[in-house]
Amino acid sequence: MQPATVRRRFERHLRDEGLRLTPQRVRILERVFLTHEHFSAETLFGWLRAEDGSAVSRATVYRTLELLSSGGFVTALDTGSGEMLYEHSLGHSHHDHLVCKHCGRIEEFRESRIERLQEEVALRHGFELTGHLLRLTGVCRECQAG
Amino acid sequence: MQPATVRRRFERHLRDEGLRLTPQRVRILERVFLTHEHFSAETLFGWLRAEDGSAVSRATVYRTLELLSSGGFVTALDTGSGEMLYEHSLGHSHHDHLVCKHCGRIEEFRESRIERLQEEVALRHGFELTGHLLRLTGVCRECQAG
DNA sequence: GTAAGTGCAAAACATTTGCATAAGC
């Protein structure tokens, strides 16, 4: 998705929610969409500090990630290692993750048959499904060799 | 599973690993197998303090849960709310969880077709699968009604 | 006797919050 499009959507989102368009929010949005890797709040904070100078405060990074997450601009993924990772999610279809327990590498996969079965399970339990977390843990090809 | 059997297995495990059988470890093991609910380290610490008096220190509770987890006596489940929950896992076949985002209730389910597809995905990516986390989030029947 | 385990309090860690200041709208 084009940066301009992302920006436009973000501005619309803020307007719709009665929130303000601040330089910090724009800066964070742009930086988040510049990377295609998974990152933590702390990592993002580090990037901003290194690239700008003064940058954005840690608290605002956290607050804005929450904002972007609830707005669907980023997806939070819990790796189970204590810190939350994020990835931008506009223009990316839903996927789940495979995490290598040795090197930490994360691969993405899509498996609609699993999604379908999840719906089935939820229905069976009378739950209205709103989300799911599927994380496969294992050893990647490289680490098996090494 | 019988308490005596659990205890025997635990003793064997400790011996095999060259670890020591201490009153604290035994006390924690017994308390963990007394409940059929999910509990956090903090909750367990509270139970022990309330039931005994002096009880076991917080540090030992954490260290022993780690020990029980790596030995397969308990399973750790990451609810995503910041604190880790545990459940004893001997004599319980593998299952995943459905979490109600409103009331926090946790239901268990088994779905072997999903397990099979996970293996398939891992194979496709060259990963040797060692574990997985599947957590469905939604609204339970009661909360949908209320 | 010796290495491992415990308890304590302090540290570490990511994240959140209170409050005064700054700045969108």
Added chain:
DNA sequence: GCTTATGCAAATGTTTTGCACTTAC
């Protein structure tokens, strides 16, 4: 100008760790 957002530092909550003391083996 009014209300929201920011920055800072302090607080939070869970988990981990250093170290002296204790204990299982």
